[in-house]
Amino acid sequence: MLLARRSSFTGTFILERFLRLLPPLSSSAAMSSPDAALQKIEQARALIEDAKALIEEKGEAEKEILELKKKLADRERELRSKDRELQQKDQDLKRKDREIARKAELLEKSKQPIKTFIQKEIRQSYRAVAEAKQAHAQAPSKYTAGFVELAKGSHAEYEELFKRLASAAGIDYGALEIDLEGLESDVAVEGKAEIARPAVIRKATPREPLHASRYADRTKKLERRDSGTAVQ
Numbered sequence: 001m002l003l004a005r006r007s008s009f010t011g012t013f014i015l016e017r018f019l020r021l022l023p024p025l026s027s028s029a030a031m032s033s034p035d036a037a038l039q040k041i042e043q044a045r046a047l048i049e050d051a052k053a054l055i056e057e058k059g060e061a062e063k064e065i066l067e068l069k070k071k072l073a074d075r076e077r078e079l080r081s082k083d084r085e086l087q088q089k090d091q092d093l094k095r096k097d098r099e100i101a102r103k104a105e106l107l108e109k110s111k112q113p114i115k116t117f118i119q120k121e122i123r124q125s126y127r128a129v130a131e132a133k134q135a136h137a138q139a140p141s142k143y144t145a146g147f148v149e150l151a152k153g154s155h156a157e158y159e160e161l162f163k164r165l166a167s168a169a170g171i172d173y174g175a176l177e178i179d180l181e182g183l184e185s186d187v188a189v190e191g192k193a194e195i196a197r198p199a200v201i202r203k204a205t206p207r208e209p210l211h212a213s214r215y216a217d218r219t220k221k222l223e224r225r226d227s228g229t230a231v232q
Contacts, residue, residue, distance in 0.1 A: 107170070114169045115176060118162045122178050125155045 132151035136144035166173040 111169055111171055114165070115171060118166060118171075118173075119176060119178055121158065122162060122176075123180065125158045126178070126180055129155050 129148070129151045132144070132148040136148050163173045166176070
């Protein structure tokens with residue numbers, strides 16, 4: 001646009017100069033001089049050549065402008081196409097995000113039964129250790145101390161097993177919440193209640209002396225020698 005205006009302005013300026021160089025109609029003296037007329041003609045010819053050159057330049061400039069407009073239009077079409085592609089990719093990404101979120105939710109729901117199972121079993125393992133400790137505290141001996149160590153060993157094995165299970169299921173074992181609140185106190189209360197409960201003593205029947213009841217299972221295995229039956 002700027003080159004076109006410039007070419008038009010330049011052409012107008014040259015024509016104005018050409019008209020100023022032409023002799024006025026009322027000047028007969030100027031027209032009668034051959035040298036002056038030839039000079040004016042040469043000047044006019046030069047101006048015409050300049051005008052032709054400017055017109056050619058104007059044509060070339062217009063061609064360049066058309067080419068630039070074409071390139072600009074092609075570029076705009078390309079940008080619009082890229083923009084549509086970006087919008088499509090953005091929609092695809094959003095769809096994939098929704099799909100990933102849905103699958104993650106399903107995966108988390110599928111993990112919940114495993115989490116519950118691990119939490120329950122680990123709590124029972126802790127309870128077994130607490131019960132062994134409580135039994136040892138009530139009746140200290142090397143046997144009850146052995147039970148405590150056995151319970152601790154079993155708990156360590158269970159914990160390692162459940163860590164592997166959690167890892168295989170994609171569960172963070174360290175993030176699991178094991179409800180141990182009040183576990184030892186509950187075990188202690190249950191232990192005291194067990195001690196306070198009266199022991200059940202089997203009473204002997206009138207036909208069976210009390211001391212004979214201890215050997216009832218043995219006497220059943222024996223037969224009289226005169227019966228001819230061997231001892232089992």
